[in-house]
Amino acid sequence: MSCCTSKANHNVRQLVNVAKRFKTSPSHTRGQRSLASSSTSTSTTITTQDATTPKIIFSGIQPTGVPHLGNYLGALQQWKRMQDSASPSTKLLFSIVDLHAITVPRSASILRQQKREMLAALLAVGLDPSRCTIFYQSSVPAHSELQWILSCTASTGYLSRMTQWKSKLSLSDSATVSSASAALKHGLFSYPILQAADILVHRATHVPVGADQRQHLEFARECVTNFNSSWGTDALVQPETILASSEEGARVMSLADPEKKMSKSDANHGSRVLITDDAGSVLAKFKKAKTDDLQSAGIGYDKSARPGVANLLEILAAFSEAKQSAEEIAKDFREEGVNYKELKERTAKAVIKGLEGVRERYLDLLDGDGNGKRLDEIAEEGGRKARASAEETMKAVRAAVGLGV
Known part of the structure; x- marks a missing residue:
C-alpha cells in the first residue's frame, strides 16, 4: 500500500505540473485543425466530401431532468429538425449520456429519475424512436471499452489544454498536491476521451455541436488520427461538424440575470422556463424577466x-414563424412603439405556442401508460439497436489492436 501511495502521489504531482504548464499554453498541437473557417456557418447544413456515403449523425445530452428553454433551443429543437429533414438513408443516434453525468455525484435514485425525465422529454418534443435510435449511454458497454482503448493513444498534453478542464482546475501557484488531489478527479480529466468514444463507436460522420463543444469534436478527430496511425488501420472514422445557425444555436440566458446562462442549478426557479411549464407559469416568469432602464429609447x-x-428578442426570434432575426424584430418593435411589457408578453406567447403539446405528451409518457411502461420499452429497444451499431465498430477495433479472435 505504501508503494502504491507513493506512486499515486507522484502521479498527482505530475498531473498538477502538467496542468499548470499548459494552463496558458496555445491551443495548437500536432494533428489539431482550426475550426475558425466553420464558425461562420449560418445554417444547420450537413456536408460531406462524398455525397453518396450514408450519413450517421450522433449527439448526446446529459440526464439533468426536465430540459429548460436553453436545452431545447440549443439541442433538442435542432435534433427534431434533423430528424424531419434528413434523408431516409441517414442514421440518427441520440444518447442520454448517464456515464458523463456521474462526474458530479448524485444519488442513484435521482439519476434514475432524471434519466427517465430526459427520455420522456426527448419523445415529447417529437423525436421518433422508429426513425432514430434513442438510448442510455450506459446500456452500451462498448462506449466504455472504446474509451479505454482510445486512452492508450490519447495525448495527456492535449487533454490538459481542454477548456473545460482548465476552467475547473483553478490551481493557484501555492496549491499543494494533497489539495489538488482532493479537488481533481480523473473522470473530469478523461471526460473528452469518453465523449470521443461516444461518437466514434457508432462511426458518426456528422456531429451537431455548439460553440463551446467544438474543441471536444476536434479532440475526437485527434483520437482517430492517433488510433489509426498507431495501429495501422482505418477502423475509426473522422467525424465532421454540424454548426447551427445563430438563431438555432441561440444561447439562452437567465431571465433573472441575463449575464448568466439559463441553468437548472440556479436557486431562483423564475430564472428558467422548463419545456413542461404550463402556460400560466411561462407567462408569469417572462413578466418578471429582468430588462433595463432604457425603455424610453x-x-x-x-x-x-x-x-x-x-x-428576450433572441428567444422570440427562435420561435418566430416569420423567421425574423432578433435585430429585425427589434426594429419592427421600435417602429411600432412596443414597450417592455408587450415585449415580455409577446415572447411568452411565442414560447407557449412553440411548445404546445409538449407538457401533455411528457406527462402522459411518465404517468399515462402503465406508470411509464412505454418509456422502458423504448429505452430497451434503443439500447439493443445502439449495442448492435457499436459492435460493428468494436469488431474492427479489437482486430486492429489484437484483442479480437
Missing part, C-alpha cells in the same frame, strides 16, 4: 448594453 438589440432585452 425604444426596443433595441444590444447584447452588451442591454442583455436582458437582447435575451
Whole structure:
C-alpha cells in the first residue's frame, strides 16, 4: 500500500505540473485543425466530401431532468429538425449520456429519475424512436471499452489544454498536491476521451455541436488520427461538424440575470422556463424577466448594453414563424412603439405556442401508460439497436489492436 501511495502521489504531482504548464499554453498541437473557417456557418447544413456515403449523425445530452428553454433551443429543437429533414438513408443516434453525468455525484435514485425525465422529454418534443435510435449511454458497454482503448493513444498534453478542464482546475501557484488531489478527479480529466468514444463507436460522420463543444469534436478527430496511425488501420472514422445557425444555436440566458446562462442549478426557479411549464407559469416568469432602464429609447438589440432585452428578442426570434432575426424584430418593435411589457408578453406567447403539446405528451409518457411502461420499452429497444451499431465498430477495433479472435 505504501508503494502504491507513493506512486499515486507522484502521479498527482505530475498531473498538477502538467496542468499548470499548459494552463496558458496555445491551443495548437500536432494533428489539431482550426475550426475558425466553420464558425461562420449560418445554417444547420450537413456536408460531406462524398455525397453518396450514408450519413450517421450522433449527439448526446446529459440526464439533468426536465430540459429548460436553453436545452431545447440549443439541442433538442435542432435534433427534431434533423430528424424531419434528413434523408431516409441517414442514421440518427441520440444518447442520454448517464456515464458523463456521474462526474458530479448524485444519488442513484435521482439519476434514475432524471434519466427517465430526459427520455420522456426527448419523445415529447417529437423525436421518433422508429426513425432514430434513442438510448442510455450506459446500456452500451462498448462506449466504455472504446474509451479505454482510445486512452492508450490519447495525448495527456492535449487533454490538459481542454477548456473545460482548465476552467475547473483553478490551481493557484501555492496549491499543494494533497489539495489538488482532493479537488481533481480523473473522470473530469478523461471526460473528452469518453465523449470521443461516444461518437466514434457508432462511426458518426456528422456531429451537431455548439460553440463551446467544438474543441471536444476536434479532440475526437485527434483520437482517430492517433488510433489509426498507431495501429495501422482505418477502423475509426473522422467525424465532421454540424454548426447551427445563430438563431438555432441561440444561447439562452437567465431571465433573472441575463449575464448568466439559463441553468437548472440556479436557486431562483423564475430564472428558467422548463419545456413542461404550463402556460400560466411561462407567462408569469417572462413578466418578471429582468430588462433595463432604457425603455424610453425604444426596443433595441444590444447584447452588451442591454442583455436582458437582447435575451428576450433572441428567444422570440427562435420561435418566430416569420423567421425574423432578433435585430429585425427589434426594429419592427421600435417602429411600432412596443414597450417592455408587450415585449415580455409577446415572447411568452411565442414560447407557449412553440411548445404546445409538449407538457401533455411528457406527462402522459411518465404517468399515462402503465406508470411509464412505454418509456422502458423504448429505452430497451434503443439500447439493443445502439449495442448492435457499436459492435460493428468494436469488431474492427479489437482486430486492429489484437484483442479480437
